[in-house]
Amino acid sequence: MSRPRFHLAFPVRSLAATRAFYVDLLGARVGRSADRWIDFDFFGHQLSAHLADDMAAVPTNVVDDEAVPASHFGVIVPWADWEALRDRLLDQDVEFLIRPQIRFEGQAGEQATLFIVDPSGNALEFKAFRDDGEIFRRNP
Numbered sequence: 001m002s003r004p005r006f007h008l009a010f011p012v013r014s015l016a017a018t019r020a021f022y023v024d025l026l027g028a029r030v031g032r033s034a035d036r037w038i039d040f041d042f043f044g045h046q047l048s049a050h051l052a053d054d055m056a057a058v059p060t061n062v063v064d065d066e067a068v069p070a071s072h073f074g075v076i077v078p079w080a081d082w083e084a085l086r087d088r089l090l091d092q093d094v095e096f097l098i099r100p101q102i103r104f105e106g107q108a109g110e111q112a113t114l115f116i117v118d119p120s121g122n123a124l125e126f127k128a129f130r131d132d133g134e135i136f137r138r139n140p
Contacts, residue, residue, distance in 0.1 A: 006045040008073055010122055011052030017119035018049045025092070043075045055121060064103045072115065074125035076135065082112050082128035089116065097123055108137045 012018045015038050022028040022040050028047070031039035036051040060067040077085070086100045098115035111134070113127040129135055 007048070008045070009048040009050055010073070011055055012049045012118070012120040012122070013052070013055060014119060015049065015051060021118050022047070022049075025089075025094070043077070045075070049120075052120075058121070058123065066098050066103075068098065068115070068125075069123035072123035072125050074115075074127065076127050076129065079112065079128040079130055082114075082126060085126055086112075086114055089114070109134050 015033075015036075019030065019038060022042065023030060026042070028040040028042045031041055031046070033039065038049050040047040040049070058072075059070045061070050062068070089096070090100075094116055096114060097117050098113070100112065100114040102110065103113050104110045109129075111127045111129050113125060115123055115125050117123055
């Protein structure tokens with residue numbers, strides 16, 4: 001393993017709907033599971049979906065003129081992989097929280113980004129950089 005793997009636990013309303021979304025739509029693999037949780041291999045990282053009896057509303061924050069959910073997670077993938085995912089989501093008529101776009105065009109941190117929501121309302125961002133050196137580059 002060249003990099004540490006990330007672990008994220010998050011609340012969901014339905015394990016069946018969550019499994020279908022992450023496995024069938026996004027291509028994650030199922031790991032361990034129990035009556036109230038399921039683990040996924042999500043781009044080499046461990047996601048743990050836990051049944052929650054109460055799902056609170058998520059506030060937003062404006063980023064590059066978009067209302068970005070303050071609570072979200074996702075992955076940074078190679079540009080070609082992002083384009084393939086974007087095209088697959090478009091082909092399947094997935095509803096976007098924030099449509100695919102280039103954010104910060106011509107600026108530090110220029111990136112391709114899109115947001116979707118899982119069946120429990122958790123927001124996921126998928127992004128790509130043409131140059132990995134832009135990931136943490138600061139504005140002058």
